[in-house]
Amino acid sequence: MKSFNRSIAILGAGKARAVALVLSTMIAVMSGTCAMAQGSGPEIRVALSAGLDVLDPTRSTNGADFVIYTQVYETLLDLDPKTGELVPKLATSFRLKSPTVWEFKLRRGVKFHDGTPFTSADVKYSIERVLDPATSSPHLAQLASVKEVRAINELTVEIETKTPDPLLPRRMQPVGGAGRVFIVPKMYFEAGTKQEVSDKPVGTGPYKLGEWRKGQSLTLLRNEDYWGKKPDGAKGTFTFITENATRVNALLSGEVDVIQRLPIPDVPRVEGSASAKIIASSAGVVHTLLLDSRKPPFDDLNTRKAFAHALNMNNVIGNLLGKYGRVLPVPLGPTVTQLDKSIAPYKYDRNLAKELLGNKAPLELSTYTSDGRYVADRDIYQAVNAQLSANGFKVKPQTLEWGRFVSLMQSRSAGPFYVVGWDFSEGDASKMNSFLKSSSAFSVTNDPAYDKLVDAAAAEMDEAKRTELWKTAQKLVHEKYYVAAVWQADAIYGFSKKMNFQGTVGEVLDLSKVTVAP
Structure with missing residues (x-):
């Protein structure tokens, strides 16, 4: 670098300024590239209409909890919002082996946020935890048909039902609230108390917990080791604003980028705003x-x-x-x-x-x-x-x-x-x-x-x-x-005009589907 500076001095003032400008631009680009490589990106600030209760997907169907833990945890299957068909997620395929046995083949190379490999043991544990009466899971009624879960090998699971159950695969996707099976890490959950695993959730999802300041805010950080497509937002900050007018004002003033449940009387204010817009779906709750x-x-x-x-x-x-x-x-x-x-x-x-x-x-x-x-x-x-x-x-x-x-x-x-x-x-x-x-x-x-x-x-x-x-x-x-x-x-959101979101599936606010304008 010293020899480069000496060469600039020899060139003269005009040429030196030109070379210095090129150099500074290169350094800025290189710095930006390094920052992106380290996980930089926009922060998405969300105001929820209710506070959090339990961040344990086995024990909660609370809508606010659901918004958070569906970013952290994942299901075996997903639902295509356009066709309504089941598509792969943590499972790469599924089939009905007999009238009462469903087989799921699992995705290779997936890891939980703590670095633990995802295997069939985690799937077996996650389902059996719902079925355990001691868990008092609100999902139990819709999984009552399950007789046994078998880990055939590390990447194969069989679920046997007491009677034929055509809807069992539908329980393995995230949409619809109660009755869903989100996969939790067996070793982590067995080692912690109910309170500990709720306070510090660990999943396979595109976001992981940053900080939860109870009653105030919660921060999610992008999972840079995520097995799938990484989301735009490097960070999601969630605050809880139950009062409607305050929530709308936070959006219009730029304090937050997204608000849930935009009050209908405030629709004209947001529609007339230079900085915010409405995204609505008729498939609300x-x-x-x-x-x-x-x-x-x-x-x-x-x-x-x-x-x-x-x-x-x-x-x-x-x-x-x-x-x-x-x-x-x-x-x-x-x-x-x-x-x-x-x-x-x-x-x-x-x-x-x-x-x-x-x-x-x-x-x-x-x-x-x-x-x-x-x-x-x-x-x-x-x-x-x-x-x-x-x-x-x-x-x-x-x-x-x-x-x-x-x-x-x-x-x-x-x-x-x-x-x-x-x-x-x-x-x-x-x-x-x-x-x-x-x-x-x-x-x-x-x-x-x-x-x-x-x-x-x-x-x-x-x-x-x-x-x-x-x-x-x-x-x-x-x-x-x-x-x-x-x-x-209708599910009505207020969004910053800098962001886009397809609100097609109920009131599911999937942070990983929020895209940010350049």
Whole structure:
């Protein structure tokens, strides 16, 4: 370098400046190349609408948790958003060896974030952990068909079911929330406590945990040793802003790049912004207003009917969601294969509601409500509670932090009625089991007739017969008023104009699919 500087001095001032400029440019380019090689890249700042609870994919289906742990953990298969077909992920192929045995061939060369090789032992452990009653997994009900998991060799797994299960491979992809199997590292999870593996998740995914400051923020760092395509963002920083206006202001001021659940009244503000834009998907979550039929007062059919007919949901959803929402007849997404289109939503009939209640009115109900977890949830709760109060019920609502609310749901103590959303992006009716099958941690019913129908549907390999069984189950649920109201809201994100994202699959915010403009 000293001899190079001496050569510049000999050239004279003009030529020296030119050579110096070339040199400085080369050094800058080389420095940039080195920085990129060390994992540089843009930071993507995301504001979630609810806080985190448990970052253990075996023990949580909380939407905010799901956003984080799906960046860290992966599944055997993936779902093509355009075709709905299953495609390889941690498994390179799968096949039905016999009516009750599925075989999965695993990807070679994959490592967990701690450097441990991914093998069939991890798959076996991950599934058996869901099936272990001591885990209290919310995914258990949808894996109840599994009889045994066998690690044939390091890269081959067989899953044997008690009866034929045509949907087992659908449990091995990430879309749809409850019932998914994410692969966790056996050695790491066996060595740590439940709290330790939740606080410091280790997976095979494109991002790994940087820092979790509970109640404040969480940072993900790009996994530079990832087996697949590396994402644009080198870092993802997640903050938790439950208040709608504050979340929107953070986007418009440039504090964050992405916000979940853009409030509908704020859509015009974002559309008119020079720095932000809207990305929306009609395949948002299906909201269910569940009635706990196992306990008074909703163990009585007439009380459930009165509750449902006291609500004018077309009025509520039409006024509060407009073109971004729709009332549904049964708790299934519109794209579910087995949807019974002959069923209509419950009609508003205040006279019938009061007649059914009789001398019980006013019937007092204490309930918990969310605020900011779902699109317009506070406003919808207020409108629903006002209609109930005008039609024979006296409601005492109390806002509760979402993580605590989910814990109460899972322990079946969330109150006589509440709203919870479900992702039906996998396109199958079996998601109803998450909240209606007796064995599910989130169930609000104990109906042997429903259980018998869905068990038969789960074992039916003939798709036409399976569809008929599910249509019968839908009619039963509708006639027994286990779900008082159902609606779907579009998934609406606010995004910086510097970033792009295809919001095609429910409310899945996949950080690795966010691309950043040069």
